[in-house]
Amino acid sequence: MASGKEIRTKIASIKNTQKITKAMEMVSASKMRKVQDRMKLGKPYSQRIRSVIGHIANSTPEYKHPYFDTRDAKRVGYIVVSTDRGLCGGLNINAFKTTVASMKEWSDQGVEIDICTIGARAATFFNNYGGNVVGAVRDIGDAPEVSDLIGAVKIMLDKFDGGEIDRLMVVSNDFINTMTHKPVVNQLIPLQPSEEEGLQHHWDYLYEPDAQELLDGLLLRFIESQVYQAVVENNACEQAARMIAMKSASDNAGDLIEELGLAYNKARQAAITQELSEIAGGAAAV
Amino acid sequence: MATTMQCDIVSAEKSIFTGAVEMVVAAGSLGDLGISYGHAPLLTALFPGPVRLILEGGEEEVFYVSGGFLEVQKEVVTLLTDTAMRAEDVDESAALKAVEDAEKAMSNQNSEFDYSTAAAQLAEAAAQLRALKQMKK
Numbered sequence: 001m002a003s004g005k006e007i008r009t010k011i012a013s014i015k016n017t018q019k020i021t022k023a024m025e026m027v028s029a030s031k032m033r034k035v036q037d038r039m040k041l042g043k044p045y046s047q048r049i050r051s052v053i054g055h056i057a058n059s060t061p062e063y064k065h066p067y068f069d070t071r072d073a074k075r076v077g078y079i080v081v082s083t084d085r086g087l088c089g090g091l092n093i094n095a096f097k098t099t100v101a102s103m104k105e106w107s108d109q110g111v112e113i114d115i116c117t118i119g120a121r122a123a124t125f126f127n128n129y130g131g132n133v134v135g136a137v138r139d140i141g142d143a144p145e146v147s148d149l150i151g152a153v154k155i156m157l158d159k160f161d162g163g164e165i166d167r168l169m170v171v172s173n174d175f176i177n178t179m180t181h182k183p184v185v186n187q188l189i190p191l192q193p194s195e196e197e198g199l200q201h202h203w204d205y206l207y208e209p210d211a212q213e214l215l216d217g218l219l220l221r222f223i224e225s226q227v228y229q230a231v232v233e234n235n236a237c238e239q240a241a242r243m244i245a246m247k248s249a250s251d252n253a254g255d256l257i258e259e260l261g262l263a264y265n266k267a268r269q270a271a272i273t274q275e276l277s278e279i280a281g282g283a284a285a286v
Numbered sequence: 287m288a289t290t291m292q293c294d295i296v297s298a299e300k301s302i303f304t305g306a307v308e309m310v311v312a313a314g315s316l317g318d319l320g321i322s323y324g325h326a327p328l329l330t331a332l333f334p335g336p337v338r339l340i341l342e343g344g345e346e347e348v349f350y351v352s353g354g355f356l357e358v359q360k361e362v363v364t365l366l367t368d369t370a371m372r373a374e375d376v377d378e379s380a381a382l383k384a385v386e387d388a389e390k391a392m393s394n395q396n397s398e399f400d401y402s403t404a405a406a407q408l409a410e411a412a413a414q415l416r417a418l419k420q421m422k423k
Contacts, residue, residue: 044301048294048364052357056329146298205357208316208330217331218355221366225298
């Protein structure tokens with residue numbers, strides 16, 4: 001059994017760790033509110049634009065934009081959204097597992113894969129794991145701007161326009177509530193029609209000024225907004241997951257300190273008892 | 287009697303307006319357009335300018351949008367804007383100053399001068415003023 005001094009040092013070190021995890025928990029809790037607000041504010045726009053795109057995909061347009069065209073998949077692009085920092089439980093690793101599983105489905109069919117990572121964690125993971133990483137964005141921070149992400153989006157869109165990739169997927173964590181986050185794989189391109197009733201017949205929009213110009217602008221805006229929303233939502237997940245991870249770390253540290261305290265007291269008492277019996281034995285011998 | 291339709295104005299930052307309206311008047315890329323119930327499906331780009339909503343009962347509300355897209359479905363009008371605000375939130379003095387600055391910049395051009403940025407600034411500020419004017423009417 002460890003001596004009293006050893007246990008004491010251990011307790012002190014765990015107490016220090018607990019202080020750190022406690023502080024991180026509180027920092028995440030306050031950040032979480034801000035990022036959740038940001039996520040909620042952006043949501044109406046991304047939902048509306050998605051429904052507009054769904055309508056367009058249902059229409060029978062005079063000009064068929066390539067993004068609506070489902071080509072045979074020979075190469076698939078993935079944009080993987082992750083956090084910049086660790087210590088947020090299984091958030092990133094769950095997303096990566098989902099990504100890898102989804103990639104495997106493609107590679108089993110002989111389809112090749114390009115990856116573009118957002119966030120430092122995904123970059124590190126896919127560099128180690130292997131995979132053709134064509135772009136990486138990192139240090140997006142707590143308040144991402146659309147302009148920070150345009151680079152990553154543009155790499156993939158250029159590849160799609162050039163016919164290098166035939167699908168574009170986005171992987172990110174879906175914020176269900178503070179405790180639950182679910183990694184999801186969404187297909188961005190080709191765009192999928194909405195399943196609204198009453199739109200299935202042949203019809204088309206009136207376009208002003210011109211279908212091609214208009215759709216180019218609108219679709220670019222759509223894809224940017226979807227990626228932006230995915231990043232913002234992932235951010236909200238990150239703070240929530242970190243808060244939970246740090247809370248359980250603090251709790252575990254508390255349990256550990258309690259146990260070690262008990263062990264320390266036992267060791268101390270055993271030492272006293274031993275000393276007493278030694279003195280008593282010594283006195284009897286005299 | 288006029289029938290109403292659902293109208294949503296959202297900007298990248300938040301949802302600005304949602305509710306039933308009788309008519310929407312907006313600055314499309316080919317000129318101002320008014321939309322009432324039963325309009326054919328339409329998709330158009332928006333220029334910076336005022337958007338006037340005629341609510342149920344004839345009351346009016348004016349918004350300023352800095353550009354974006356407008357979608358018309360049979361019973362729903364959706365405005366996807368870059369930035370939007372209620373006309374009463376537009377800062378008149380700032381807009382006036384922006385017009386002045388942009389005009390000044392355009393009249394004495396030098397080598398570093400970016401014409402398109404200044405023109406865009408001027409258009410936005412002028413549109414804000416137009417929104418204010420409409421509201422006061």
